[in-house]
Amino acid sequence: MAAGTPFRDYPVGHQAARLNRGPVEYNWPMTDIHSYMLKVGRDARSASRLIGACSTRTKSRALQGIAAAMDEARGVMKEANACDMARAEANDLDRPLLDRLLLDDKGIDHMIEGVLQVDKLPDPIGEVSDLSYQPSGIQVGRMRVPLGVIGIIYESRPNVTVDAAILCLKSGNACILRGGSEAIESNKIIATCITEGLVAAGLPEEVVHLVNITDRAVVGELLKLNAYVDIIVPRGGESLIERVSRESTIPVIKHLDGICHVYIDEDADPDMAVAIAVNSKTEKLAVCNAIETLLIAENIAGTVLPTLAQRYGQAGVELRGCERTLALVPDAAPAKEEDWGTEYLGPILAIRVVDGVDEAIRHINTHGSHHTDAIVSNNYMRTRRFLTEVDSSSVLVNASTQFADGFEYGLGAEVGISTDKLHARGPVGLEGLTTQKYVVFGNGEIRHR
């Protein structure tokens, strides 16, 4: 090791000394989960100091090691996953959950590709921006640095284990992962592969800690580790996210509802409007960026709505319309007030005819969830107004709302989509797992107040 290099490479075995403690001994089962989680937190904090100052090359070596280990572990991984699947089936888990739990060769390929893609992304850490001289003579800039320790709580999908781990690793963060108990055997194998990759790069295994205790008390303890954990990212259903928001004493990056809209303006191209409105709903129904309400300007409703109703009908989508919609689409059911604020996540769509862009913006800002909203229009001023005034994490012009994710936005990968306004808004990629600190270069300046 070149002693004193700012971004260092750690040879194997070196890290134990730098962590100022002996070899890892968790002594599980312990008498209490509280002490165990405290230790996990403390170790993650120590490890975060190492990974945060580690070179791009070392992180790359770890990522490539993880990919190689996963490729080698295909057999055991599928066996472990078969155990999880058998248990889940015996417990009568429903089909979508089983689908998310399954790891076949295609799924494993996909995970490995993901690791190699993240390896190729530019390293965000250490980047200095806005470096400029001030009247006092000091030069002030901002350096991108890791957040520190990230806690990720998720449900049954085992691929989240590797996705979350590699994004945290690349962005210089240590992480504590707590997956769903359904996937415990699959997760253990994945965690072993991650450890192998870390060790191959000379990094301490505490950089990624998978908590494989299924007791739900673990989550409660994790949410109270303020002293060691900088941010919590819950990934899963509404009840998980609500529990985490309620109990966490650590800031949370979260994703709540996705009540998304397409607004078809009177100056829209009718074919484009139909294509975008249909795709935004039906390309995938149960995703957060699928639309739940279609808004359409009165002047174009007569031209477009009958065709749209036919296309939605073919796709098996049930329509619920306002009065003006019902006049044009007699088959639709009448929409109730609560339809404007419901995330169906399925084959139901609410439709409202509006006077124009003003009413559309007002409707979206009032009833939407500030997630993703699109306008279809060829009118310059109205598209500008929509972009400016719609208060959502993604605002699109003439494109399907289904594009709103980290991959399509060029972030390379995402840890989730944030509906919060602070820190990270919209798809959260590597940058969302970092922060900036001020750096000042002086020449001996002192301040005279």
Added chain:
Amino acid sequence: MAAGTPFRDYPVGHQAARLNRGPVEYNWPMTDIHSYMLKVGRDARSASRLIGACSTRTKSRALQGIAAAMDEARGVMKEANACDMARAEANDLDRPLLDRLLLDDKGIDHMIEGVLQVDKLPDPIGEVSDLSYQPSGIQVGRMRVPLGVIGIIYESRPNVTVDAAILCLKSGNACILRGGSEAIESNKIIATCITEGLVAAGLPEEVVHLVNITDRAVVGELLKLNAYVDIIVPRGGESLIERVSRESTIPVIKHLDGICHVYIDEDADPDMAVAIAVNSKTEKLAVCNAIETLLIAENIAGTVLPTLAQRYGQAGVELRGCERTLALVPDAAPAKEEDWGTEYLGPILAIRVVDGVDEAIRHINTHGSHHTDAIVSNNYMRTRRFLTEVDSSSVLVNASTQFADGFEYGLGAEVGISTDKLHARGPVGLEGLTTQKYVVFGNGEIRHR
């Protein structure tokens, strides 16, 4: 008004119609503070939609109007302040509090200058960055937008009323201000001037709402207005910040301790080291960016410490040292373990001799408050390591820690210094009161998964 301009100018009197409600009628005293604060929150949310989409020119007109109104109101402002001062003196408030409460002509000049300076800052809102084409054909970028509604809770300094209001206004946010009851009469006059400025620019007065009810229940209600308030900024002493952190259901940008350090490296220029170490402590003692602990490399301690001890002695600073310090500065008191974690905010300094940069970094990351830390060194690798590995909101090389504020960093003004890592870290200027949303420009693209 040019209907449909994305950033619009609102002529006087127009806003009431756009807010979808009648003229302002608070009907205070009401039976309960809860309903009152709900109304304040709702009105601020409505007003935030207007100010968020409003042109730079309109905001400038409002700022200039505020400055002019304050200049005209000098007489009444000083009279109102005299009432506050008399009441505070009768209540035996202590000297520093009285100093912060006083508004004389110099103080009023300073506030007016502040308003005009913020007017000259570039408008952050609407700025689009990183706009780039993706493989699907969509063009994705990020647009800087206001947070929405900002709640600011502060203590006796009346100038915070105008500073907070103008930063929120310039960054397109509505704000709810709750100042200390000691300054209530001064604050009312300042609020009147702000309203005059807003009205002169045709903006609704709800853009800046000063809550002038002194009942402390107001704070509790404000901290629970999640539906209407996006962020809370507490400015004041530890007990205020603790209460706000504990009770708030809204995210908080806060400033906790300032346990700052200077580390004098063995390759430091001795004169520069003395100048920076002395200035970092004594230029102003009771500020958060004054140092509480001096760290010094063993190899240079003998050269520098005796001179330093003499300079600190002249400035009336009491020294508390580790054993190695005491060997060089026999007059110093022995430091206890808790001295490394104490924010004295006064004429006491802890001193520790360390082996080198490794121990210094470890000490700072362990005992510091991640606020502001400086190294004095002429060594390339060690300054780079210090910059990279010290986990603080400001890290300086060869400059006094007392530079760590928004004015010296070129932010133009600051709403406070954040010791949080998320969203805003370090001095918080206009940008810290904004967020970014994704904007997507398409040509009819739909997604094929």
